Amino acid sequence: MKKAIILFLxxxxxxxxxxxxxxxxxxxxxxxxxxxxxxxxxCSMCAFGIGEGFSKTDFIDKSKFSDGxxxxxxxxxxxxxxxxxxxxxxxxxVQVIQDAGYDVSLLFILQNDKLTKFGTxxxxxxxxxxxxxxxxxxx
Amino acid sequence: MFRIFFTLIIIFSSxxxxxxxxxxxxxxxxxxxxxxxxxxxxxxKTSNWLxxxxxxxxxxxxxxxxLMNNNYLVKRWNNKNSQANIYLLSxxxxxxxxxxxxxxxxxxxxxxxxxxxxxxxLEYYSYNNAWVSNTRVAYSPFKVDYSKTSAWFIAHYRxxxxxxxxxxMFLPVIRLFKKNYLFxxxxxxxxxxxxxxxxx
Numbered sequence: 021m022k023k024a025i026i027l028f029l030x031x032x033x034x035x036x037x038x039x040x041x042x043x044x045x046x047x048x049x050x051x052x053x054x055x056x057x058x059x060x061x062x063c064s065m066c067a068f069g070i071g072e073g074f075s076k077t078d079f080i081d082k083s084k085f086s087d088g089x090x091x092x093x094x095x096x097x098x099x100x101x102x103x104x105x106x107x108x109x110x111x112x113x114v115q116v117i118q119d120a121g122y123d124v125s126l127l128f129i130l131q132n133d134k135l136t137k138f139g140t141x142x143x144x145x146x147x148x149x150x151x152x153x154x155x156x157x158x159x
Numbered sequence: 160m161f162r163i164f165f166t167l168i169i170i171f172s173s174x175x176x177x178x179x180x181x182x183x184x185x186x187x188x189x190x191x192x193x194x195x196x197x198x199x200x201x202x203x204k205t206s207n208w209l210x211x212x213x214x215x216x217x218x219x220x221x222x223x224x225x226l227m228n229n230n231y232l233v234k235r236w237n238n239k240n241s242q243a244n245i246y247l248l249s250x251x252x253x254x255x256x257x258x259x260x261x262x263x264x265x266x267x268x269x270x271x272x273x274x275x276x277x278x279x280x281l282e283y284y285s286y287n288n289a290w291v292s293n294t295r296v297a298y299s300p301f302k303v304d305y306s307k308t309s310a311w312f313i314a315h316y317r318x319x320x321x322x323x324x325x326x327x328m329f330l331p332v333i334r335l336f337k338k339n340y341l342f343x344x345x346x347x348x349x350x351x352x353x354x355x356x357x358x359x
Contacts, residue, residue, distance in 0.1 A: 096239060
């Protein structure tokens with residue numbers, strides 16, 4: 021009975037979760053989060069600028085991760101907590117990474133139970149390449 | 160004699176880290192050895208351009224120098240697990256006692272991944288007509304996460320061409336950094352230095 025109530029509550033609040041793959045590592049992504057592969061991020065001192073950049077934006081949920089940002093240098097990815105109320109523009113996310121001196125090659129955003137995958141084209145411009153991936157929960 | 164000494168100061172304190180950092184990022188940097196105190200402050204106006212000021216104090220003569228630095232990232236290659244850069248460097252300044260002017264210009268190239276780094280920097284100093292080459296090859300035995308302390312062992316080789324003669328120096332350096340703090344200690348028995356830098 022208790023399990024059923026918990027399941028009901030989870031479904032009622034619309035919590036969604038998925039997994040994405042970056043450099044052969046599976047990363048769990050939850051509702052109102054973004055995960056991106058960042059090229060050139062080779063040291064912690066370099067990665068510090070990424071956290072600083074996102075701390076000055078208005079779409080980061082600072083209650084998640086470390087002030088809203090998690091950096092994994094080994095797997096070369098950055099995970100963000102996003103404010104539910106924020107109107108997320110993927111280009112703004114990529115701009116923060118570029119201002120820190122790095123490039124984004126893949127970006128996943130899970131919002132409103134929809135997982136969208138963005139990739140950079142031959143000109144280096146970010147384009148959505150797959151929509152609403154949550155039905156199969158994979159990338 | 161002083162000019163040779165001054166060249167050494169510039170060399171030791173300008174090869175320690177990336178010349179340009181993240182947009183609107185600030186860098187504070189202090190270096191000390193038995194001969195001088197060196198304090199730097201810089202602001203990256205963009206992710207390609209850093210401008211900053213620097214105060215140098217000769218601890219023996221108490222002479223003080225004020226300089227402006229201008230570093231420009233010409234090209235960066237961001238790849239999976241590695242990065243390469245080309246920078247142009249310049250600085251101009253004055254001796255605060257007698258207004259003697261000093262200037263330098265240079266080019267810096269580097270490549271690094273999580274465990275290896277190579278760097279070459281070639282600079283020209285107008286005040287004593289000297290060319291200086293600094294080469295660094297570095298290795299980090301451990302790949303560490305963002306929140307852990309990273310240790311690097313660096314072989315630093317310097318060649319100076321001045322008054323139709325060359326001088327050479329080899330210096331082993333240990334670099335430690337964690338998040339936005341970097342510390343370097345280098346010594347070959349005759350020459351040594353200590354450096355601390357932070358980004359914020």
